[in-house]
Amino acid sequence: MLLSLKIGGAWSYSAEHLKCISVMQVHTNYDKTTKTGNTIEMIYLLVNPETVAKEGVVNRLEKCGNREERVLLTRPYSITLRAERIIAANISTEKRKITVHEVWEKVVMFTGPSAFYAAHEMEHLEHIEIDGLPMWAFKYEIADTELGPD
Numbered sequence: 001m002l003l004s005l006k007i008g009g010a011w012s013y014s015a016e017h018l019k020c021i022s023v024m025q026v027h028t029n030y031d032k033t034t035k036t037g038n039t040i041e042m043i044y045l046l047v048n049p050e051t052v053a054k055e056g057v058v059n060r061l062e063k064c065g066n067r068e069e070r071v072l073l074t075r076p077y078s079i080t081l082r083a084e085r086i087i088a089a090n091i092s093t094e095k096r097k098i099t100v101h102e103v104w105e106k107v108v109m110f111t112g113p114s115a116f117y118a119a120h121e122m123e124h125l126e127h128i129e130i131d132g133l134p135m136w137a138f139k140y141e142i143a144d145t146e147l148g149p150d
Contacts, residue, residue, distance in 0.1 A: 001045040001089060005098070010117035012124040021046050021121040025114045029094070038094035044108055046083035051122060052107060053080040060116060064130050071132030075116040080109040 003011040004022040012021045022045045030037030056077025061070040086103040110118045123130065 001043055001087065004043045005089065005091070010121050012121040014125050014127075019048050019125045021049055021118065021125065023110060023114055023118045023121065025110065038092070040093070041089075041091040043089040043091070044103070045085075045087040045089075046081055046108070047085040047087075049081045049083040049122065049125075051079060052082050054078070054119070058116065061135055062116070062120065062130060062132070064120070067130075070135050071130060072135065072138075073130060073132030075119050077115060078109060078111040079115045079118050079122075080107060081118060081122070082107045 001022045003009075004024055008024065010021065010023045013019070022043055025042045025044070027040045027042075028037050029040065054076035057074050058077050059072060059074055061072055062075075063070040083106055086106060086108055088101055088103050090099045090101075092098075120130070
């Protein structure tokens with residue numbers, strides 16, 4: 001959790017009888033009238049987590065550790081994890097305040113990017129190395145016109 005607070009991102013730690021992951025959820029409150037906003041981060045520390053359910057399939061490019069390049073792989077769109085303990089840190093940039101508390105519900109569900117990070121860190125706990133199609137294997141084309149958002 002301290003690494004997520006200090007550096008950002010998701011992290012995992014594994015020892016003989018202890019496995020932990022930290023996963024961030026980030027939300028932005030933005031006022032279109034004043035054109036100002038603040039992010040709210042929730043960092044979850046899960047002690048001895050296990051996967052309860054996964055849903056959906058998302059193709060994404062991902063890089064890990066010392067790998068020199070990103071690879072194409074699949075992640076669940078949502079993942080539900082159960083843990084012996086869940087500790088959450090709520091970071092308010094607006095209030096410049098971090099509130100830490102234990103989550104009494106021992107199950108948490110992540111969706112979207114948070115689910116991708118959680119699934120990735122769960123693989124680390126199982127000592128699974130990511131293996132996917134290198135992005136250099138993609139077909140590269142030069143478009144005749146500017147491409148839109150699709």
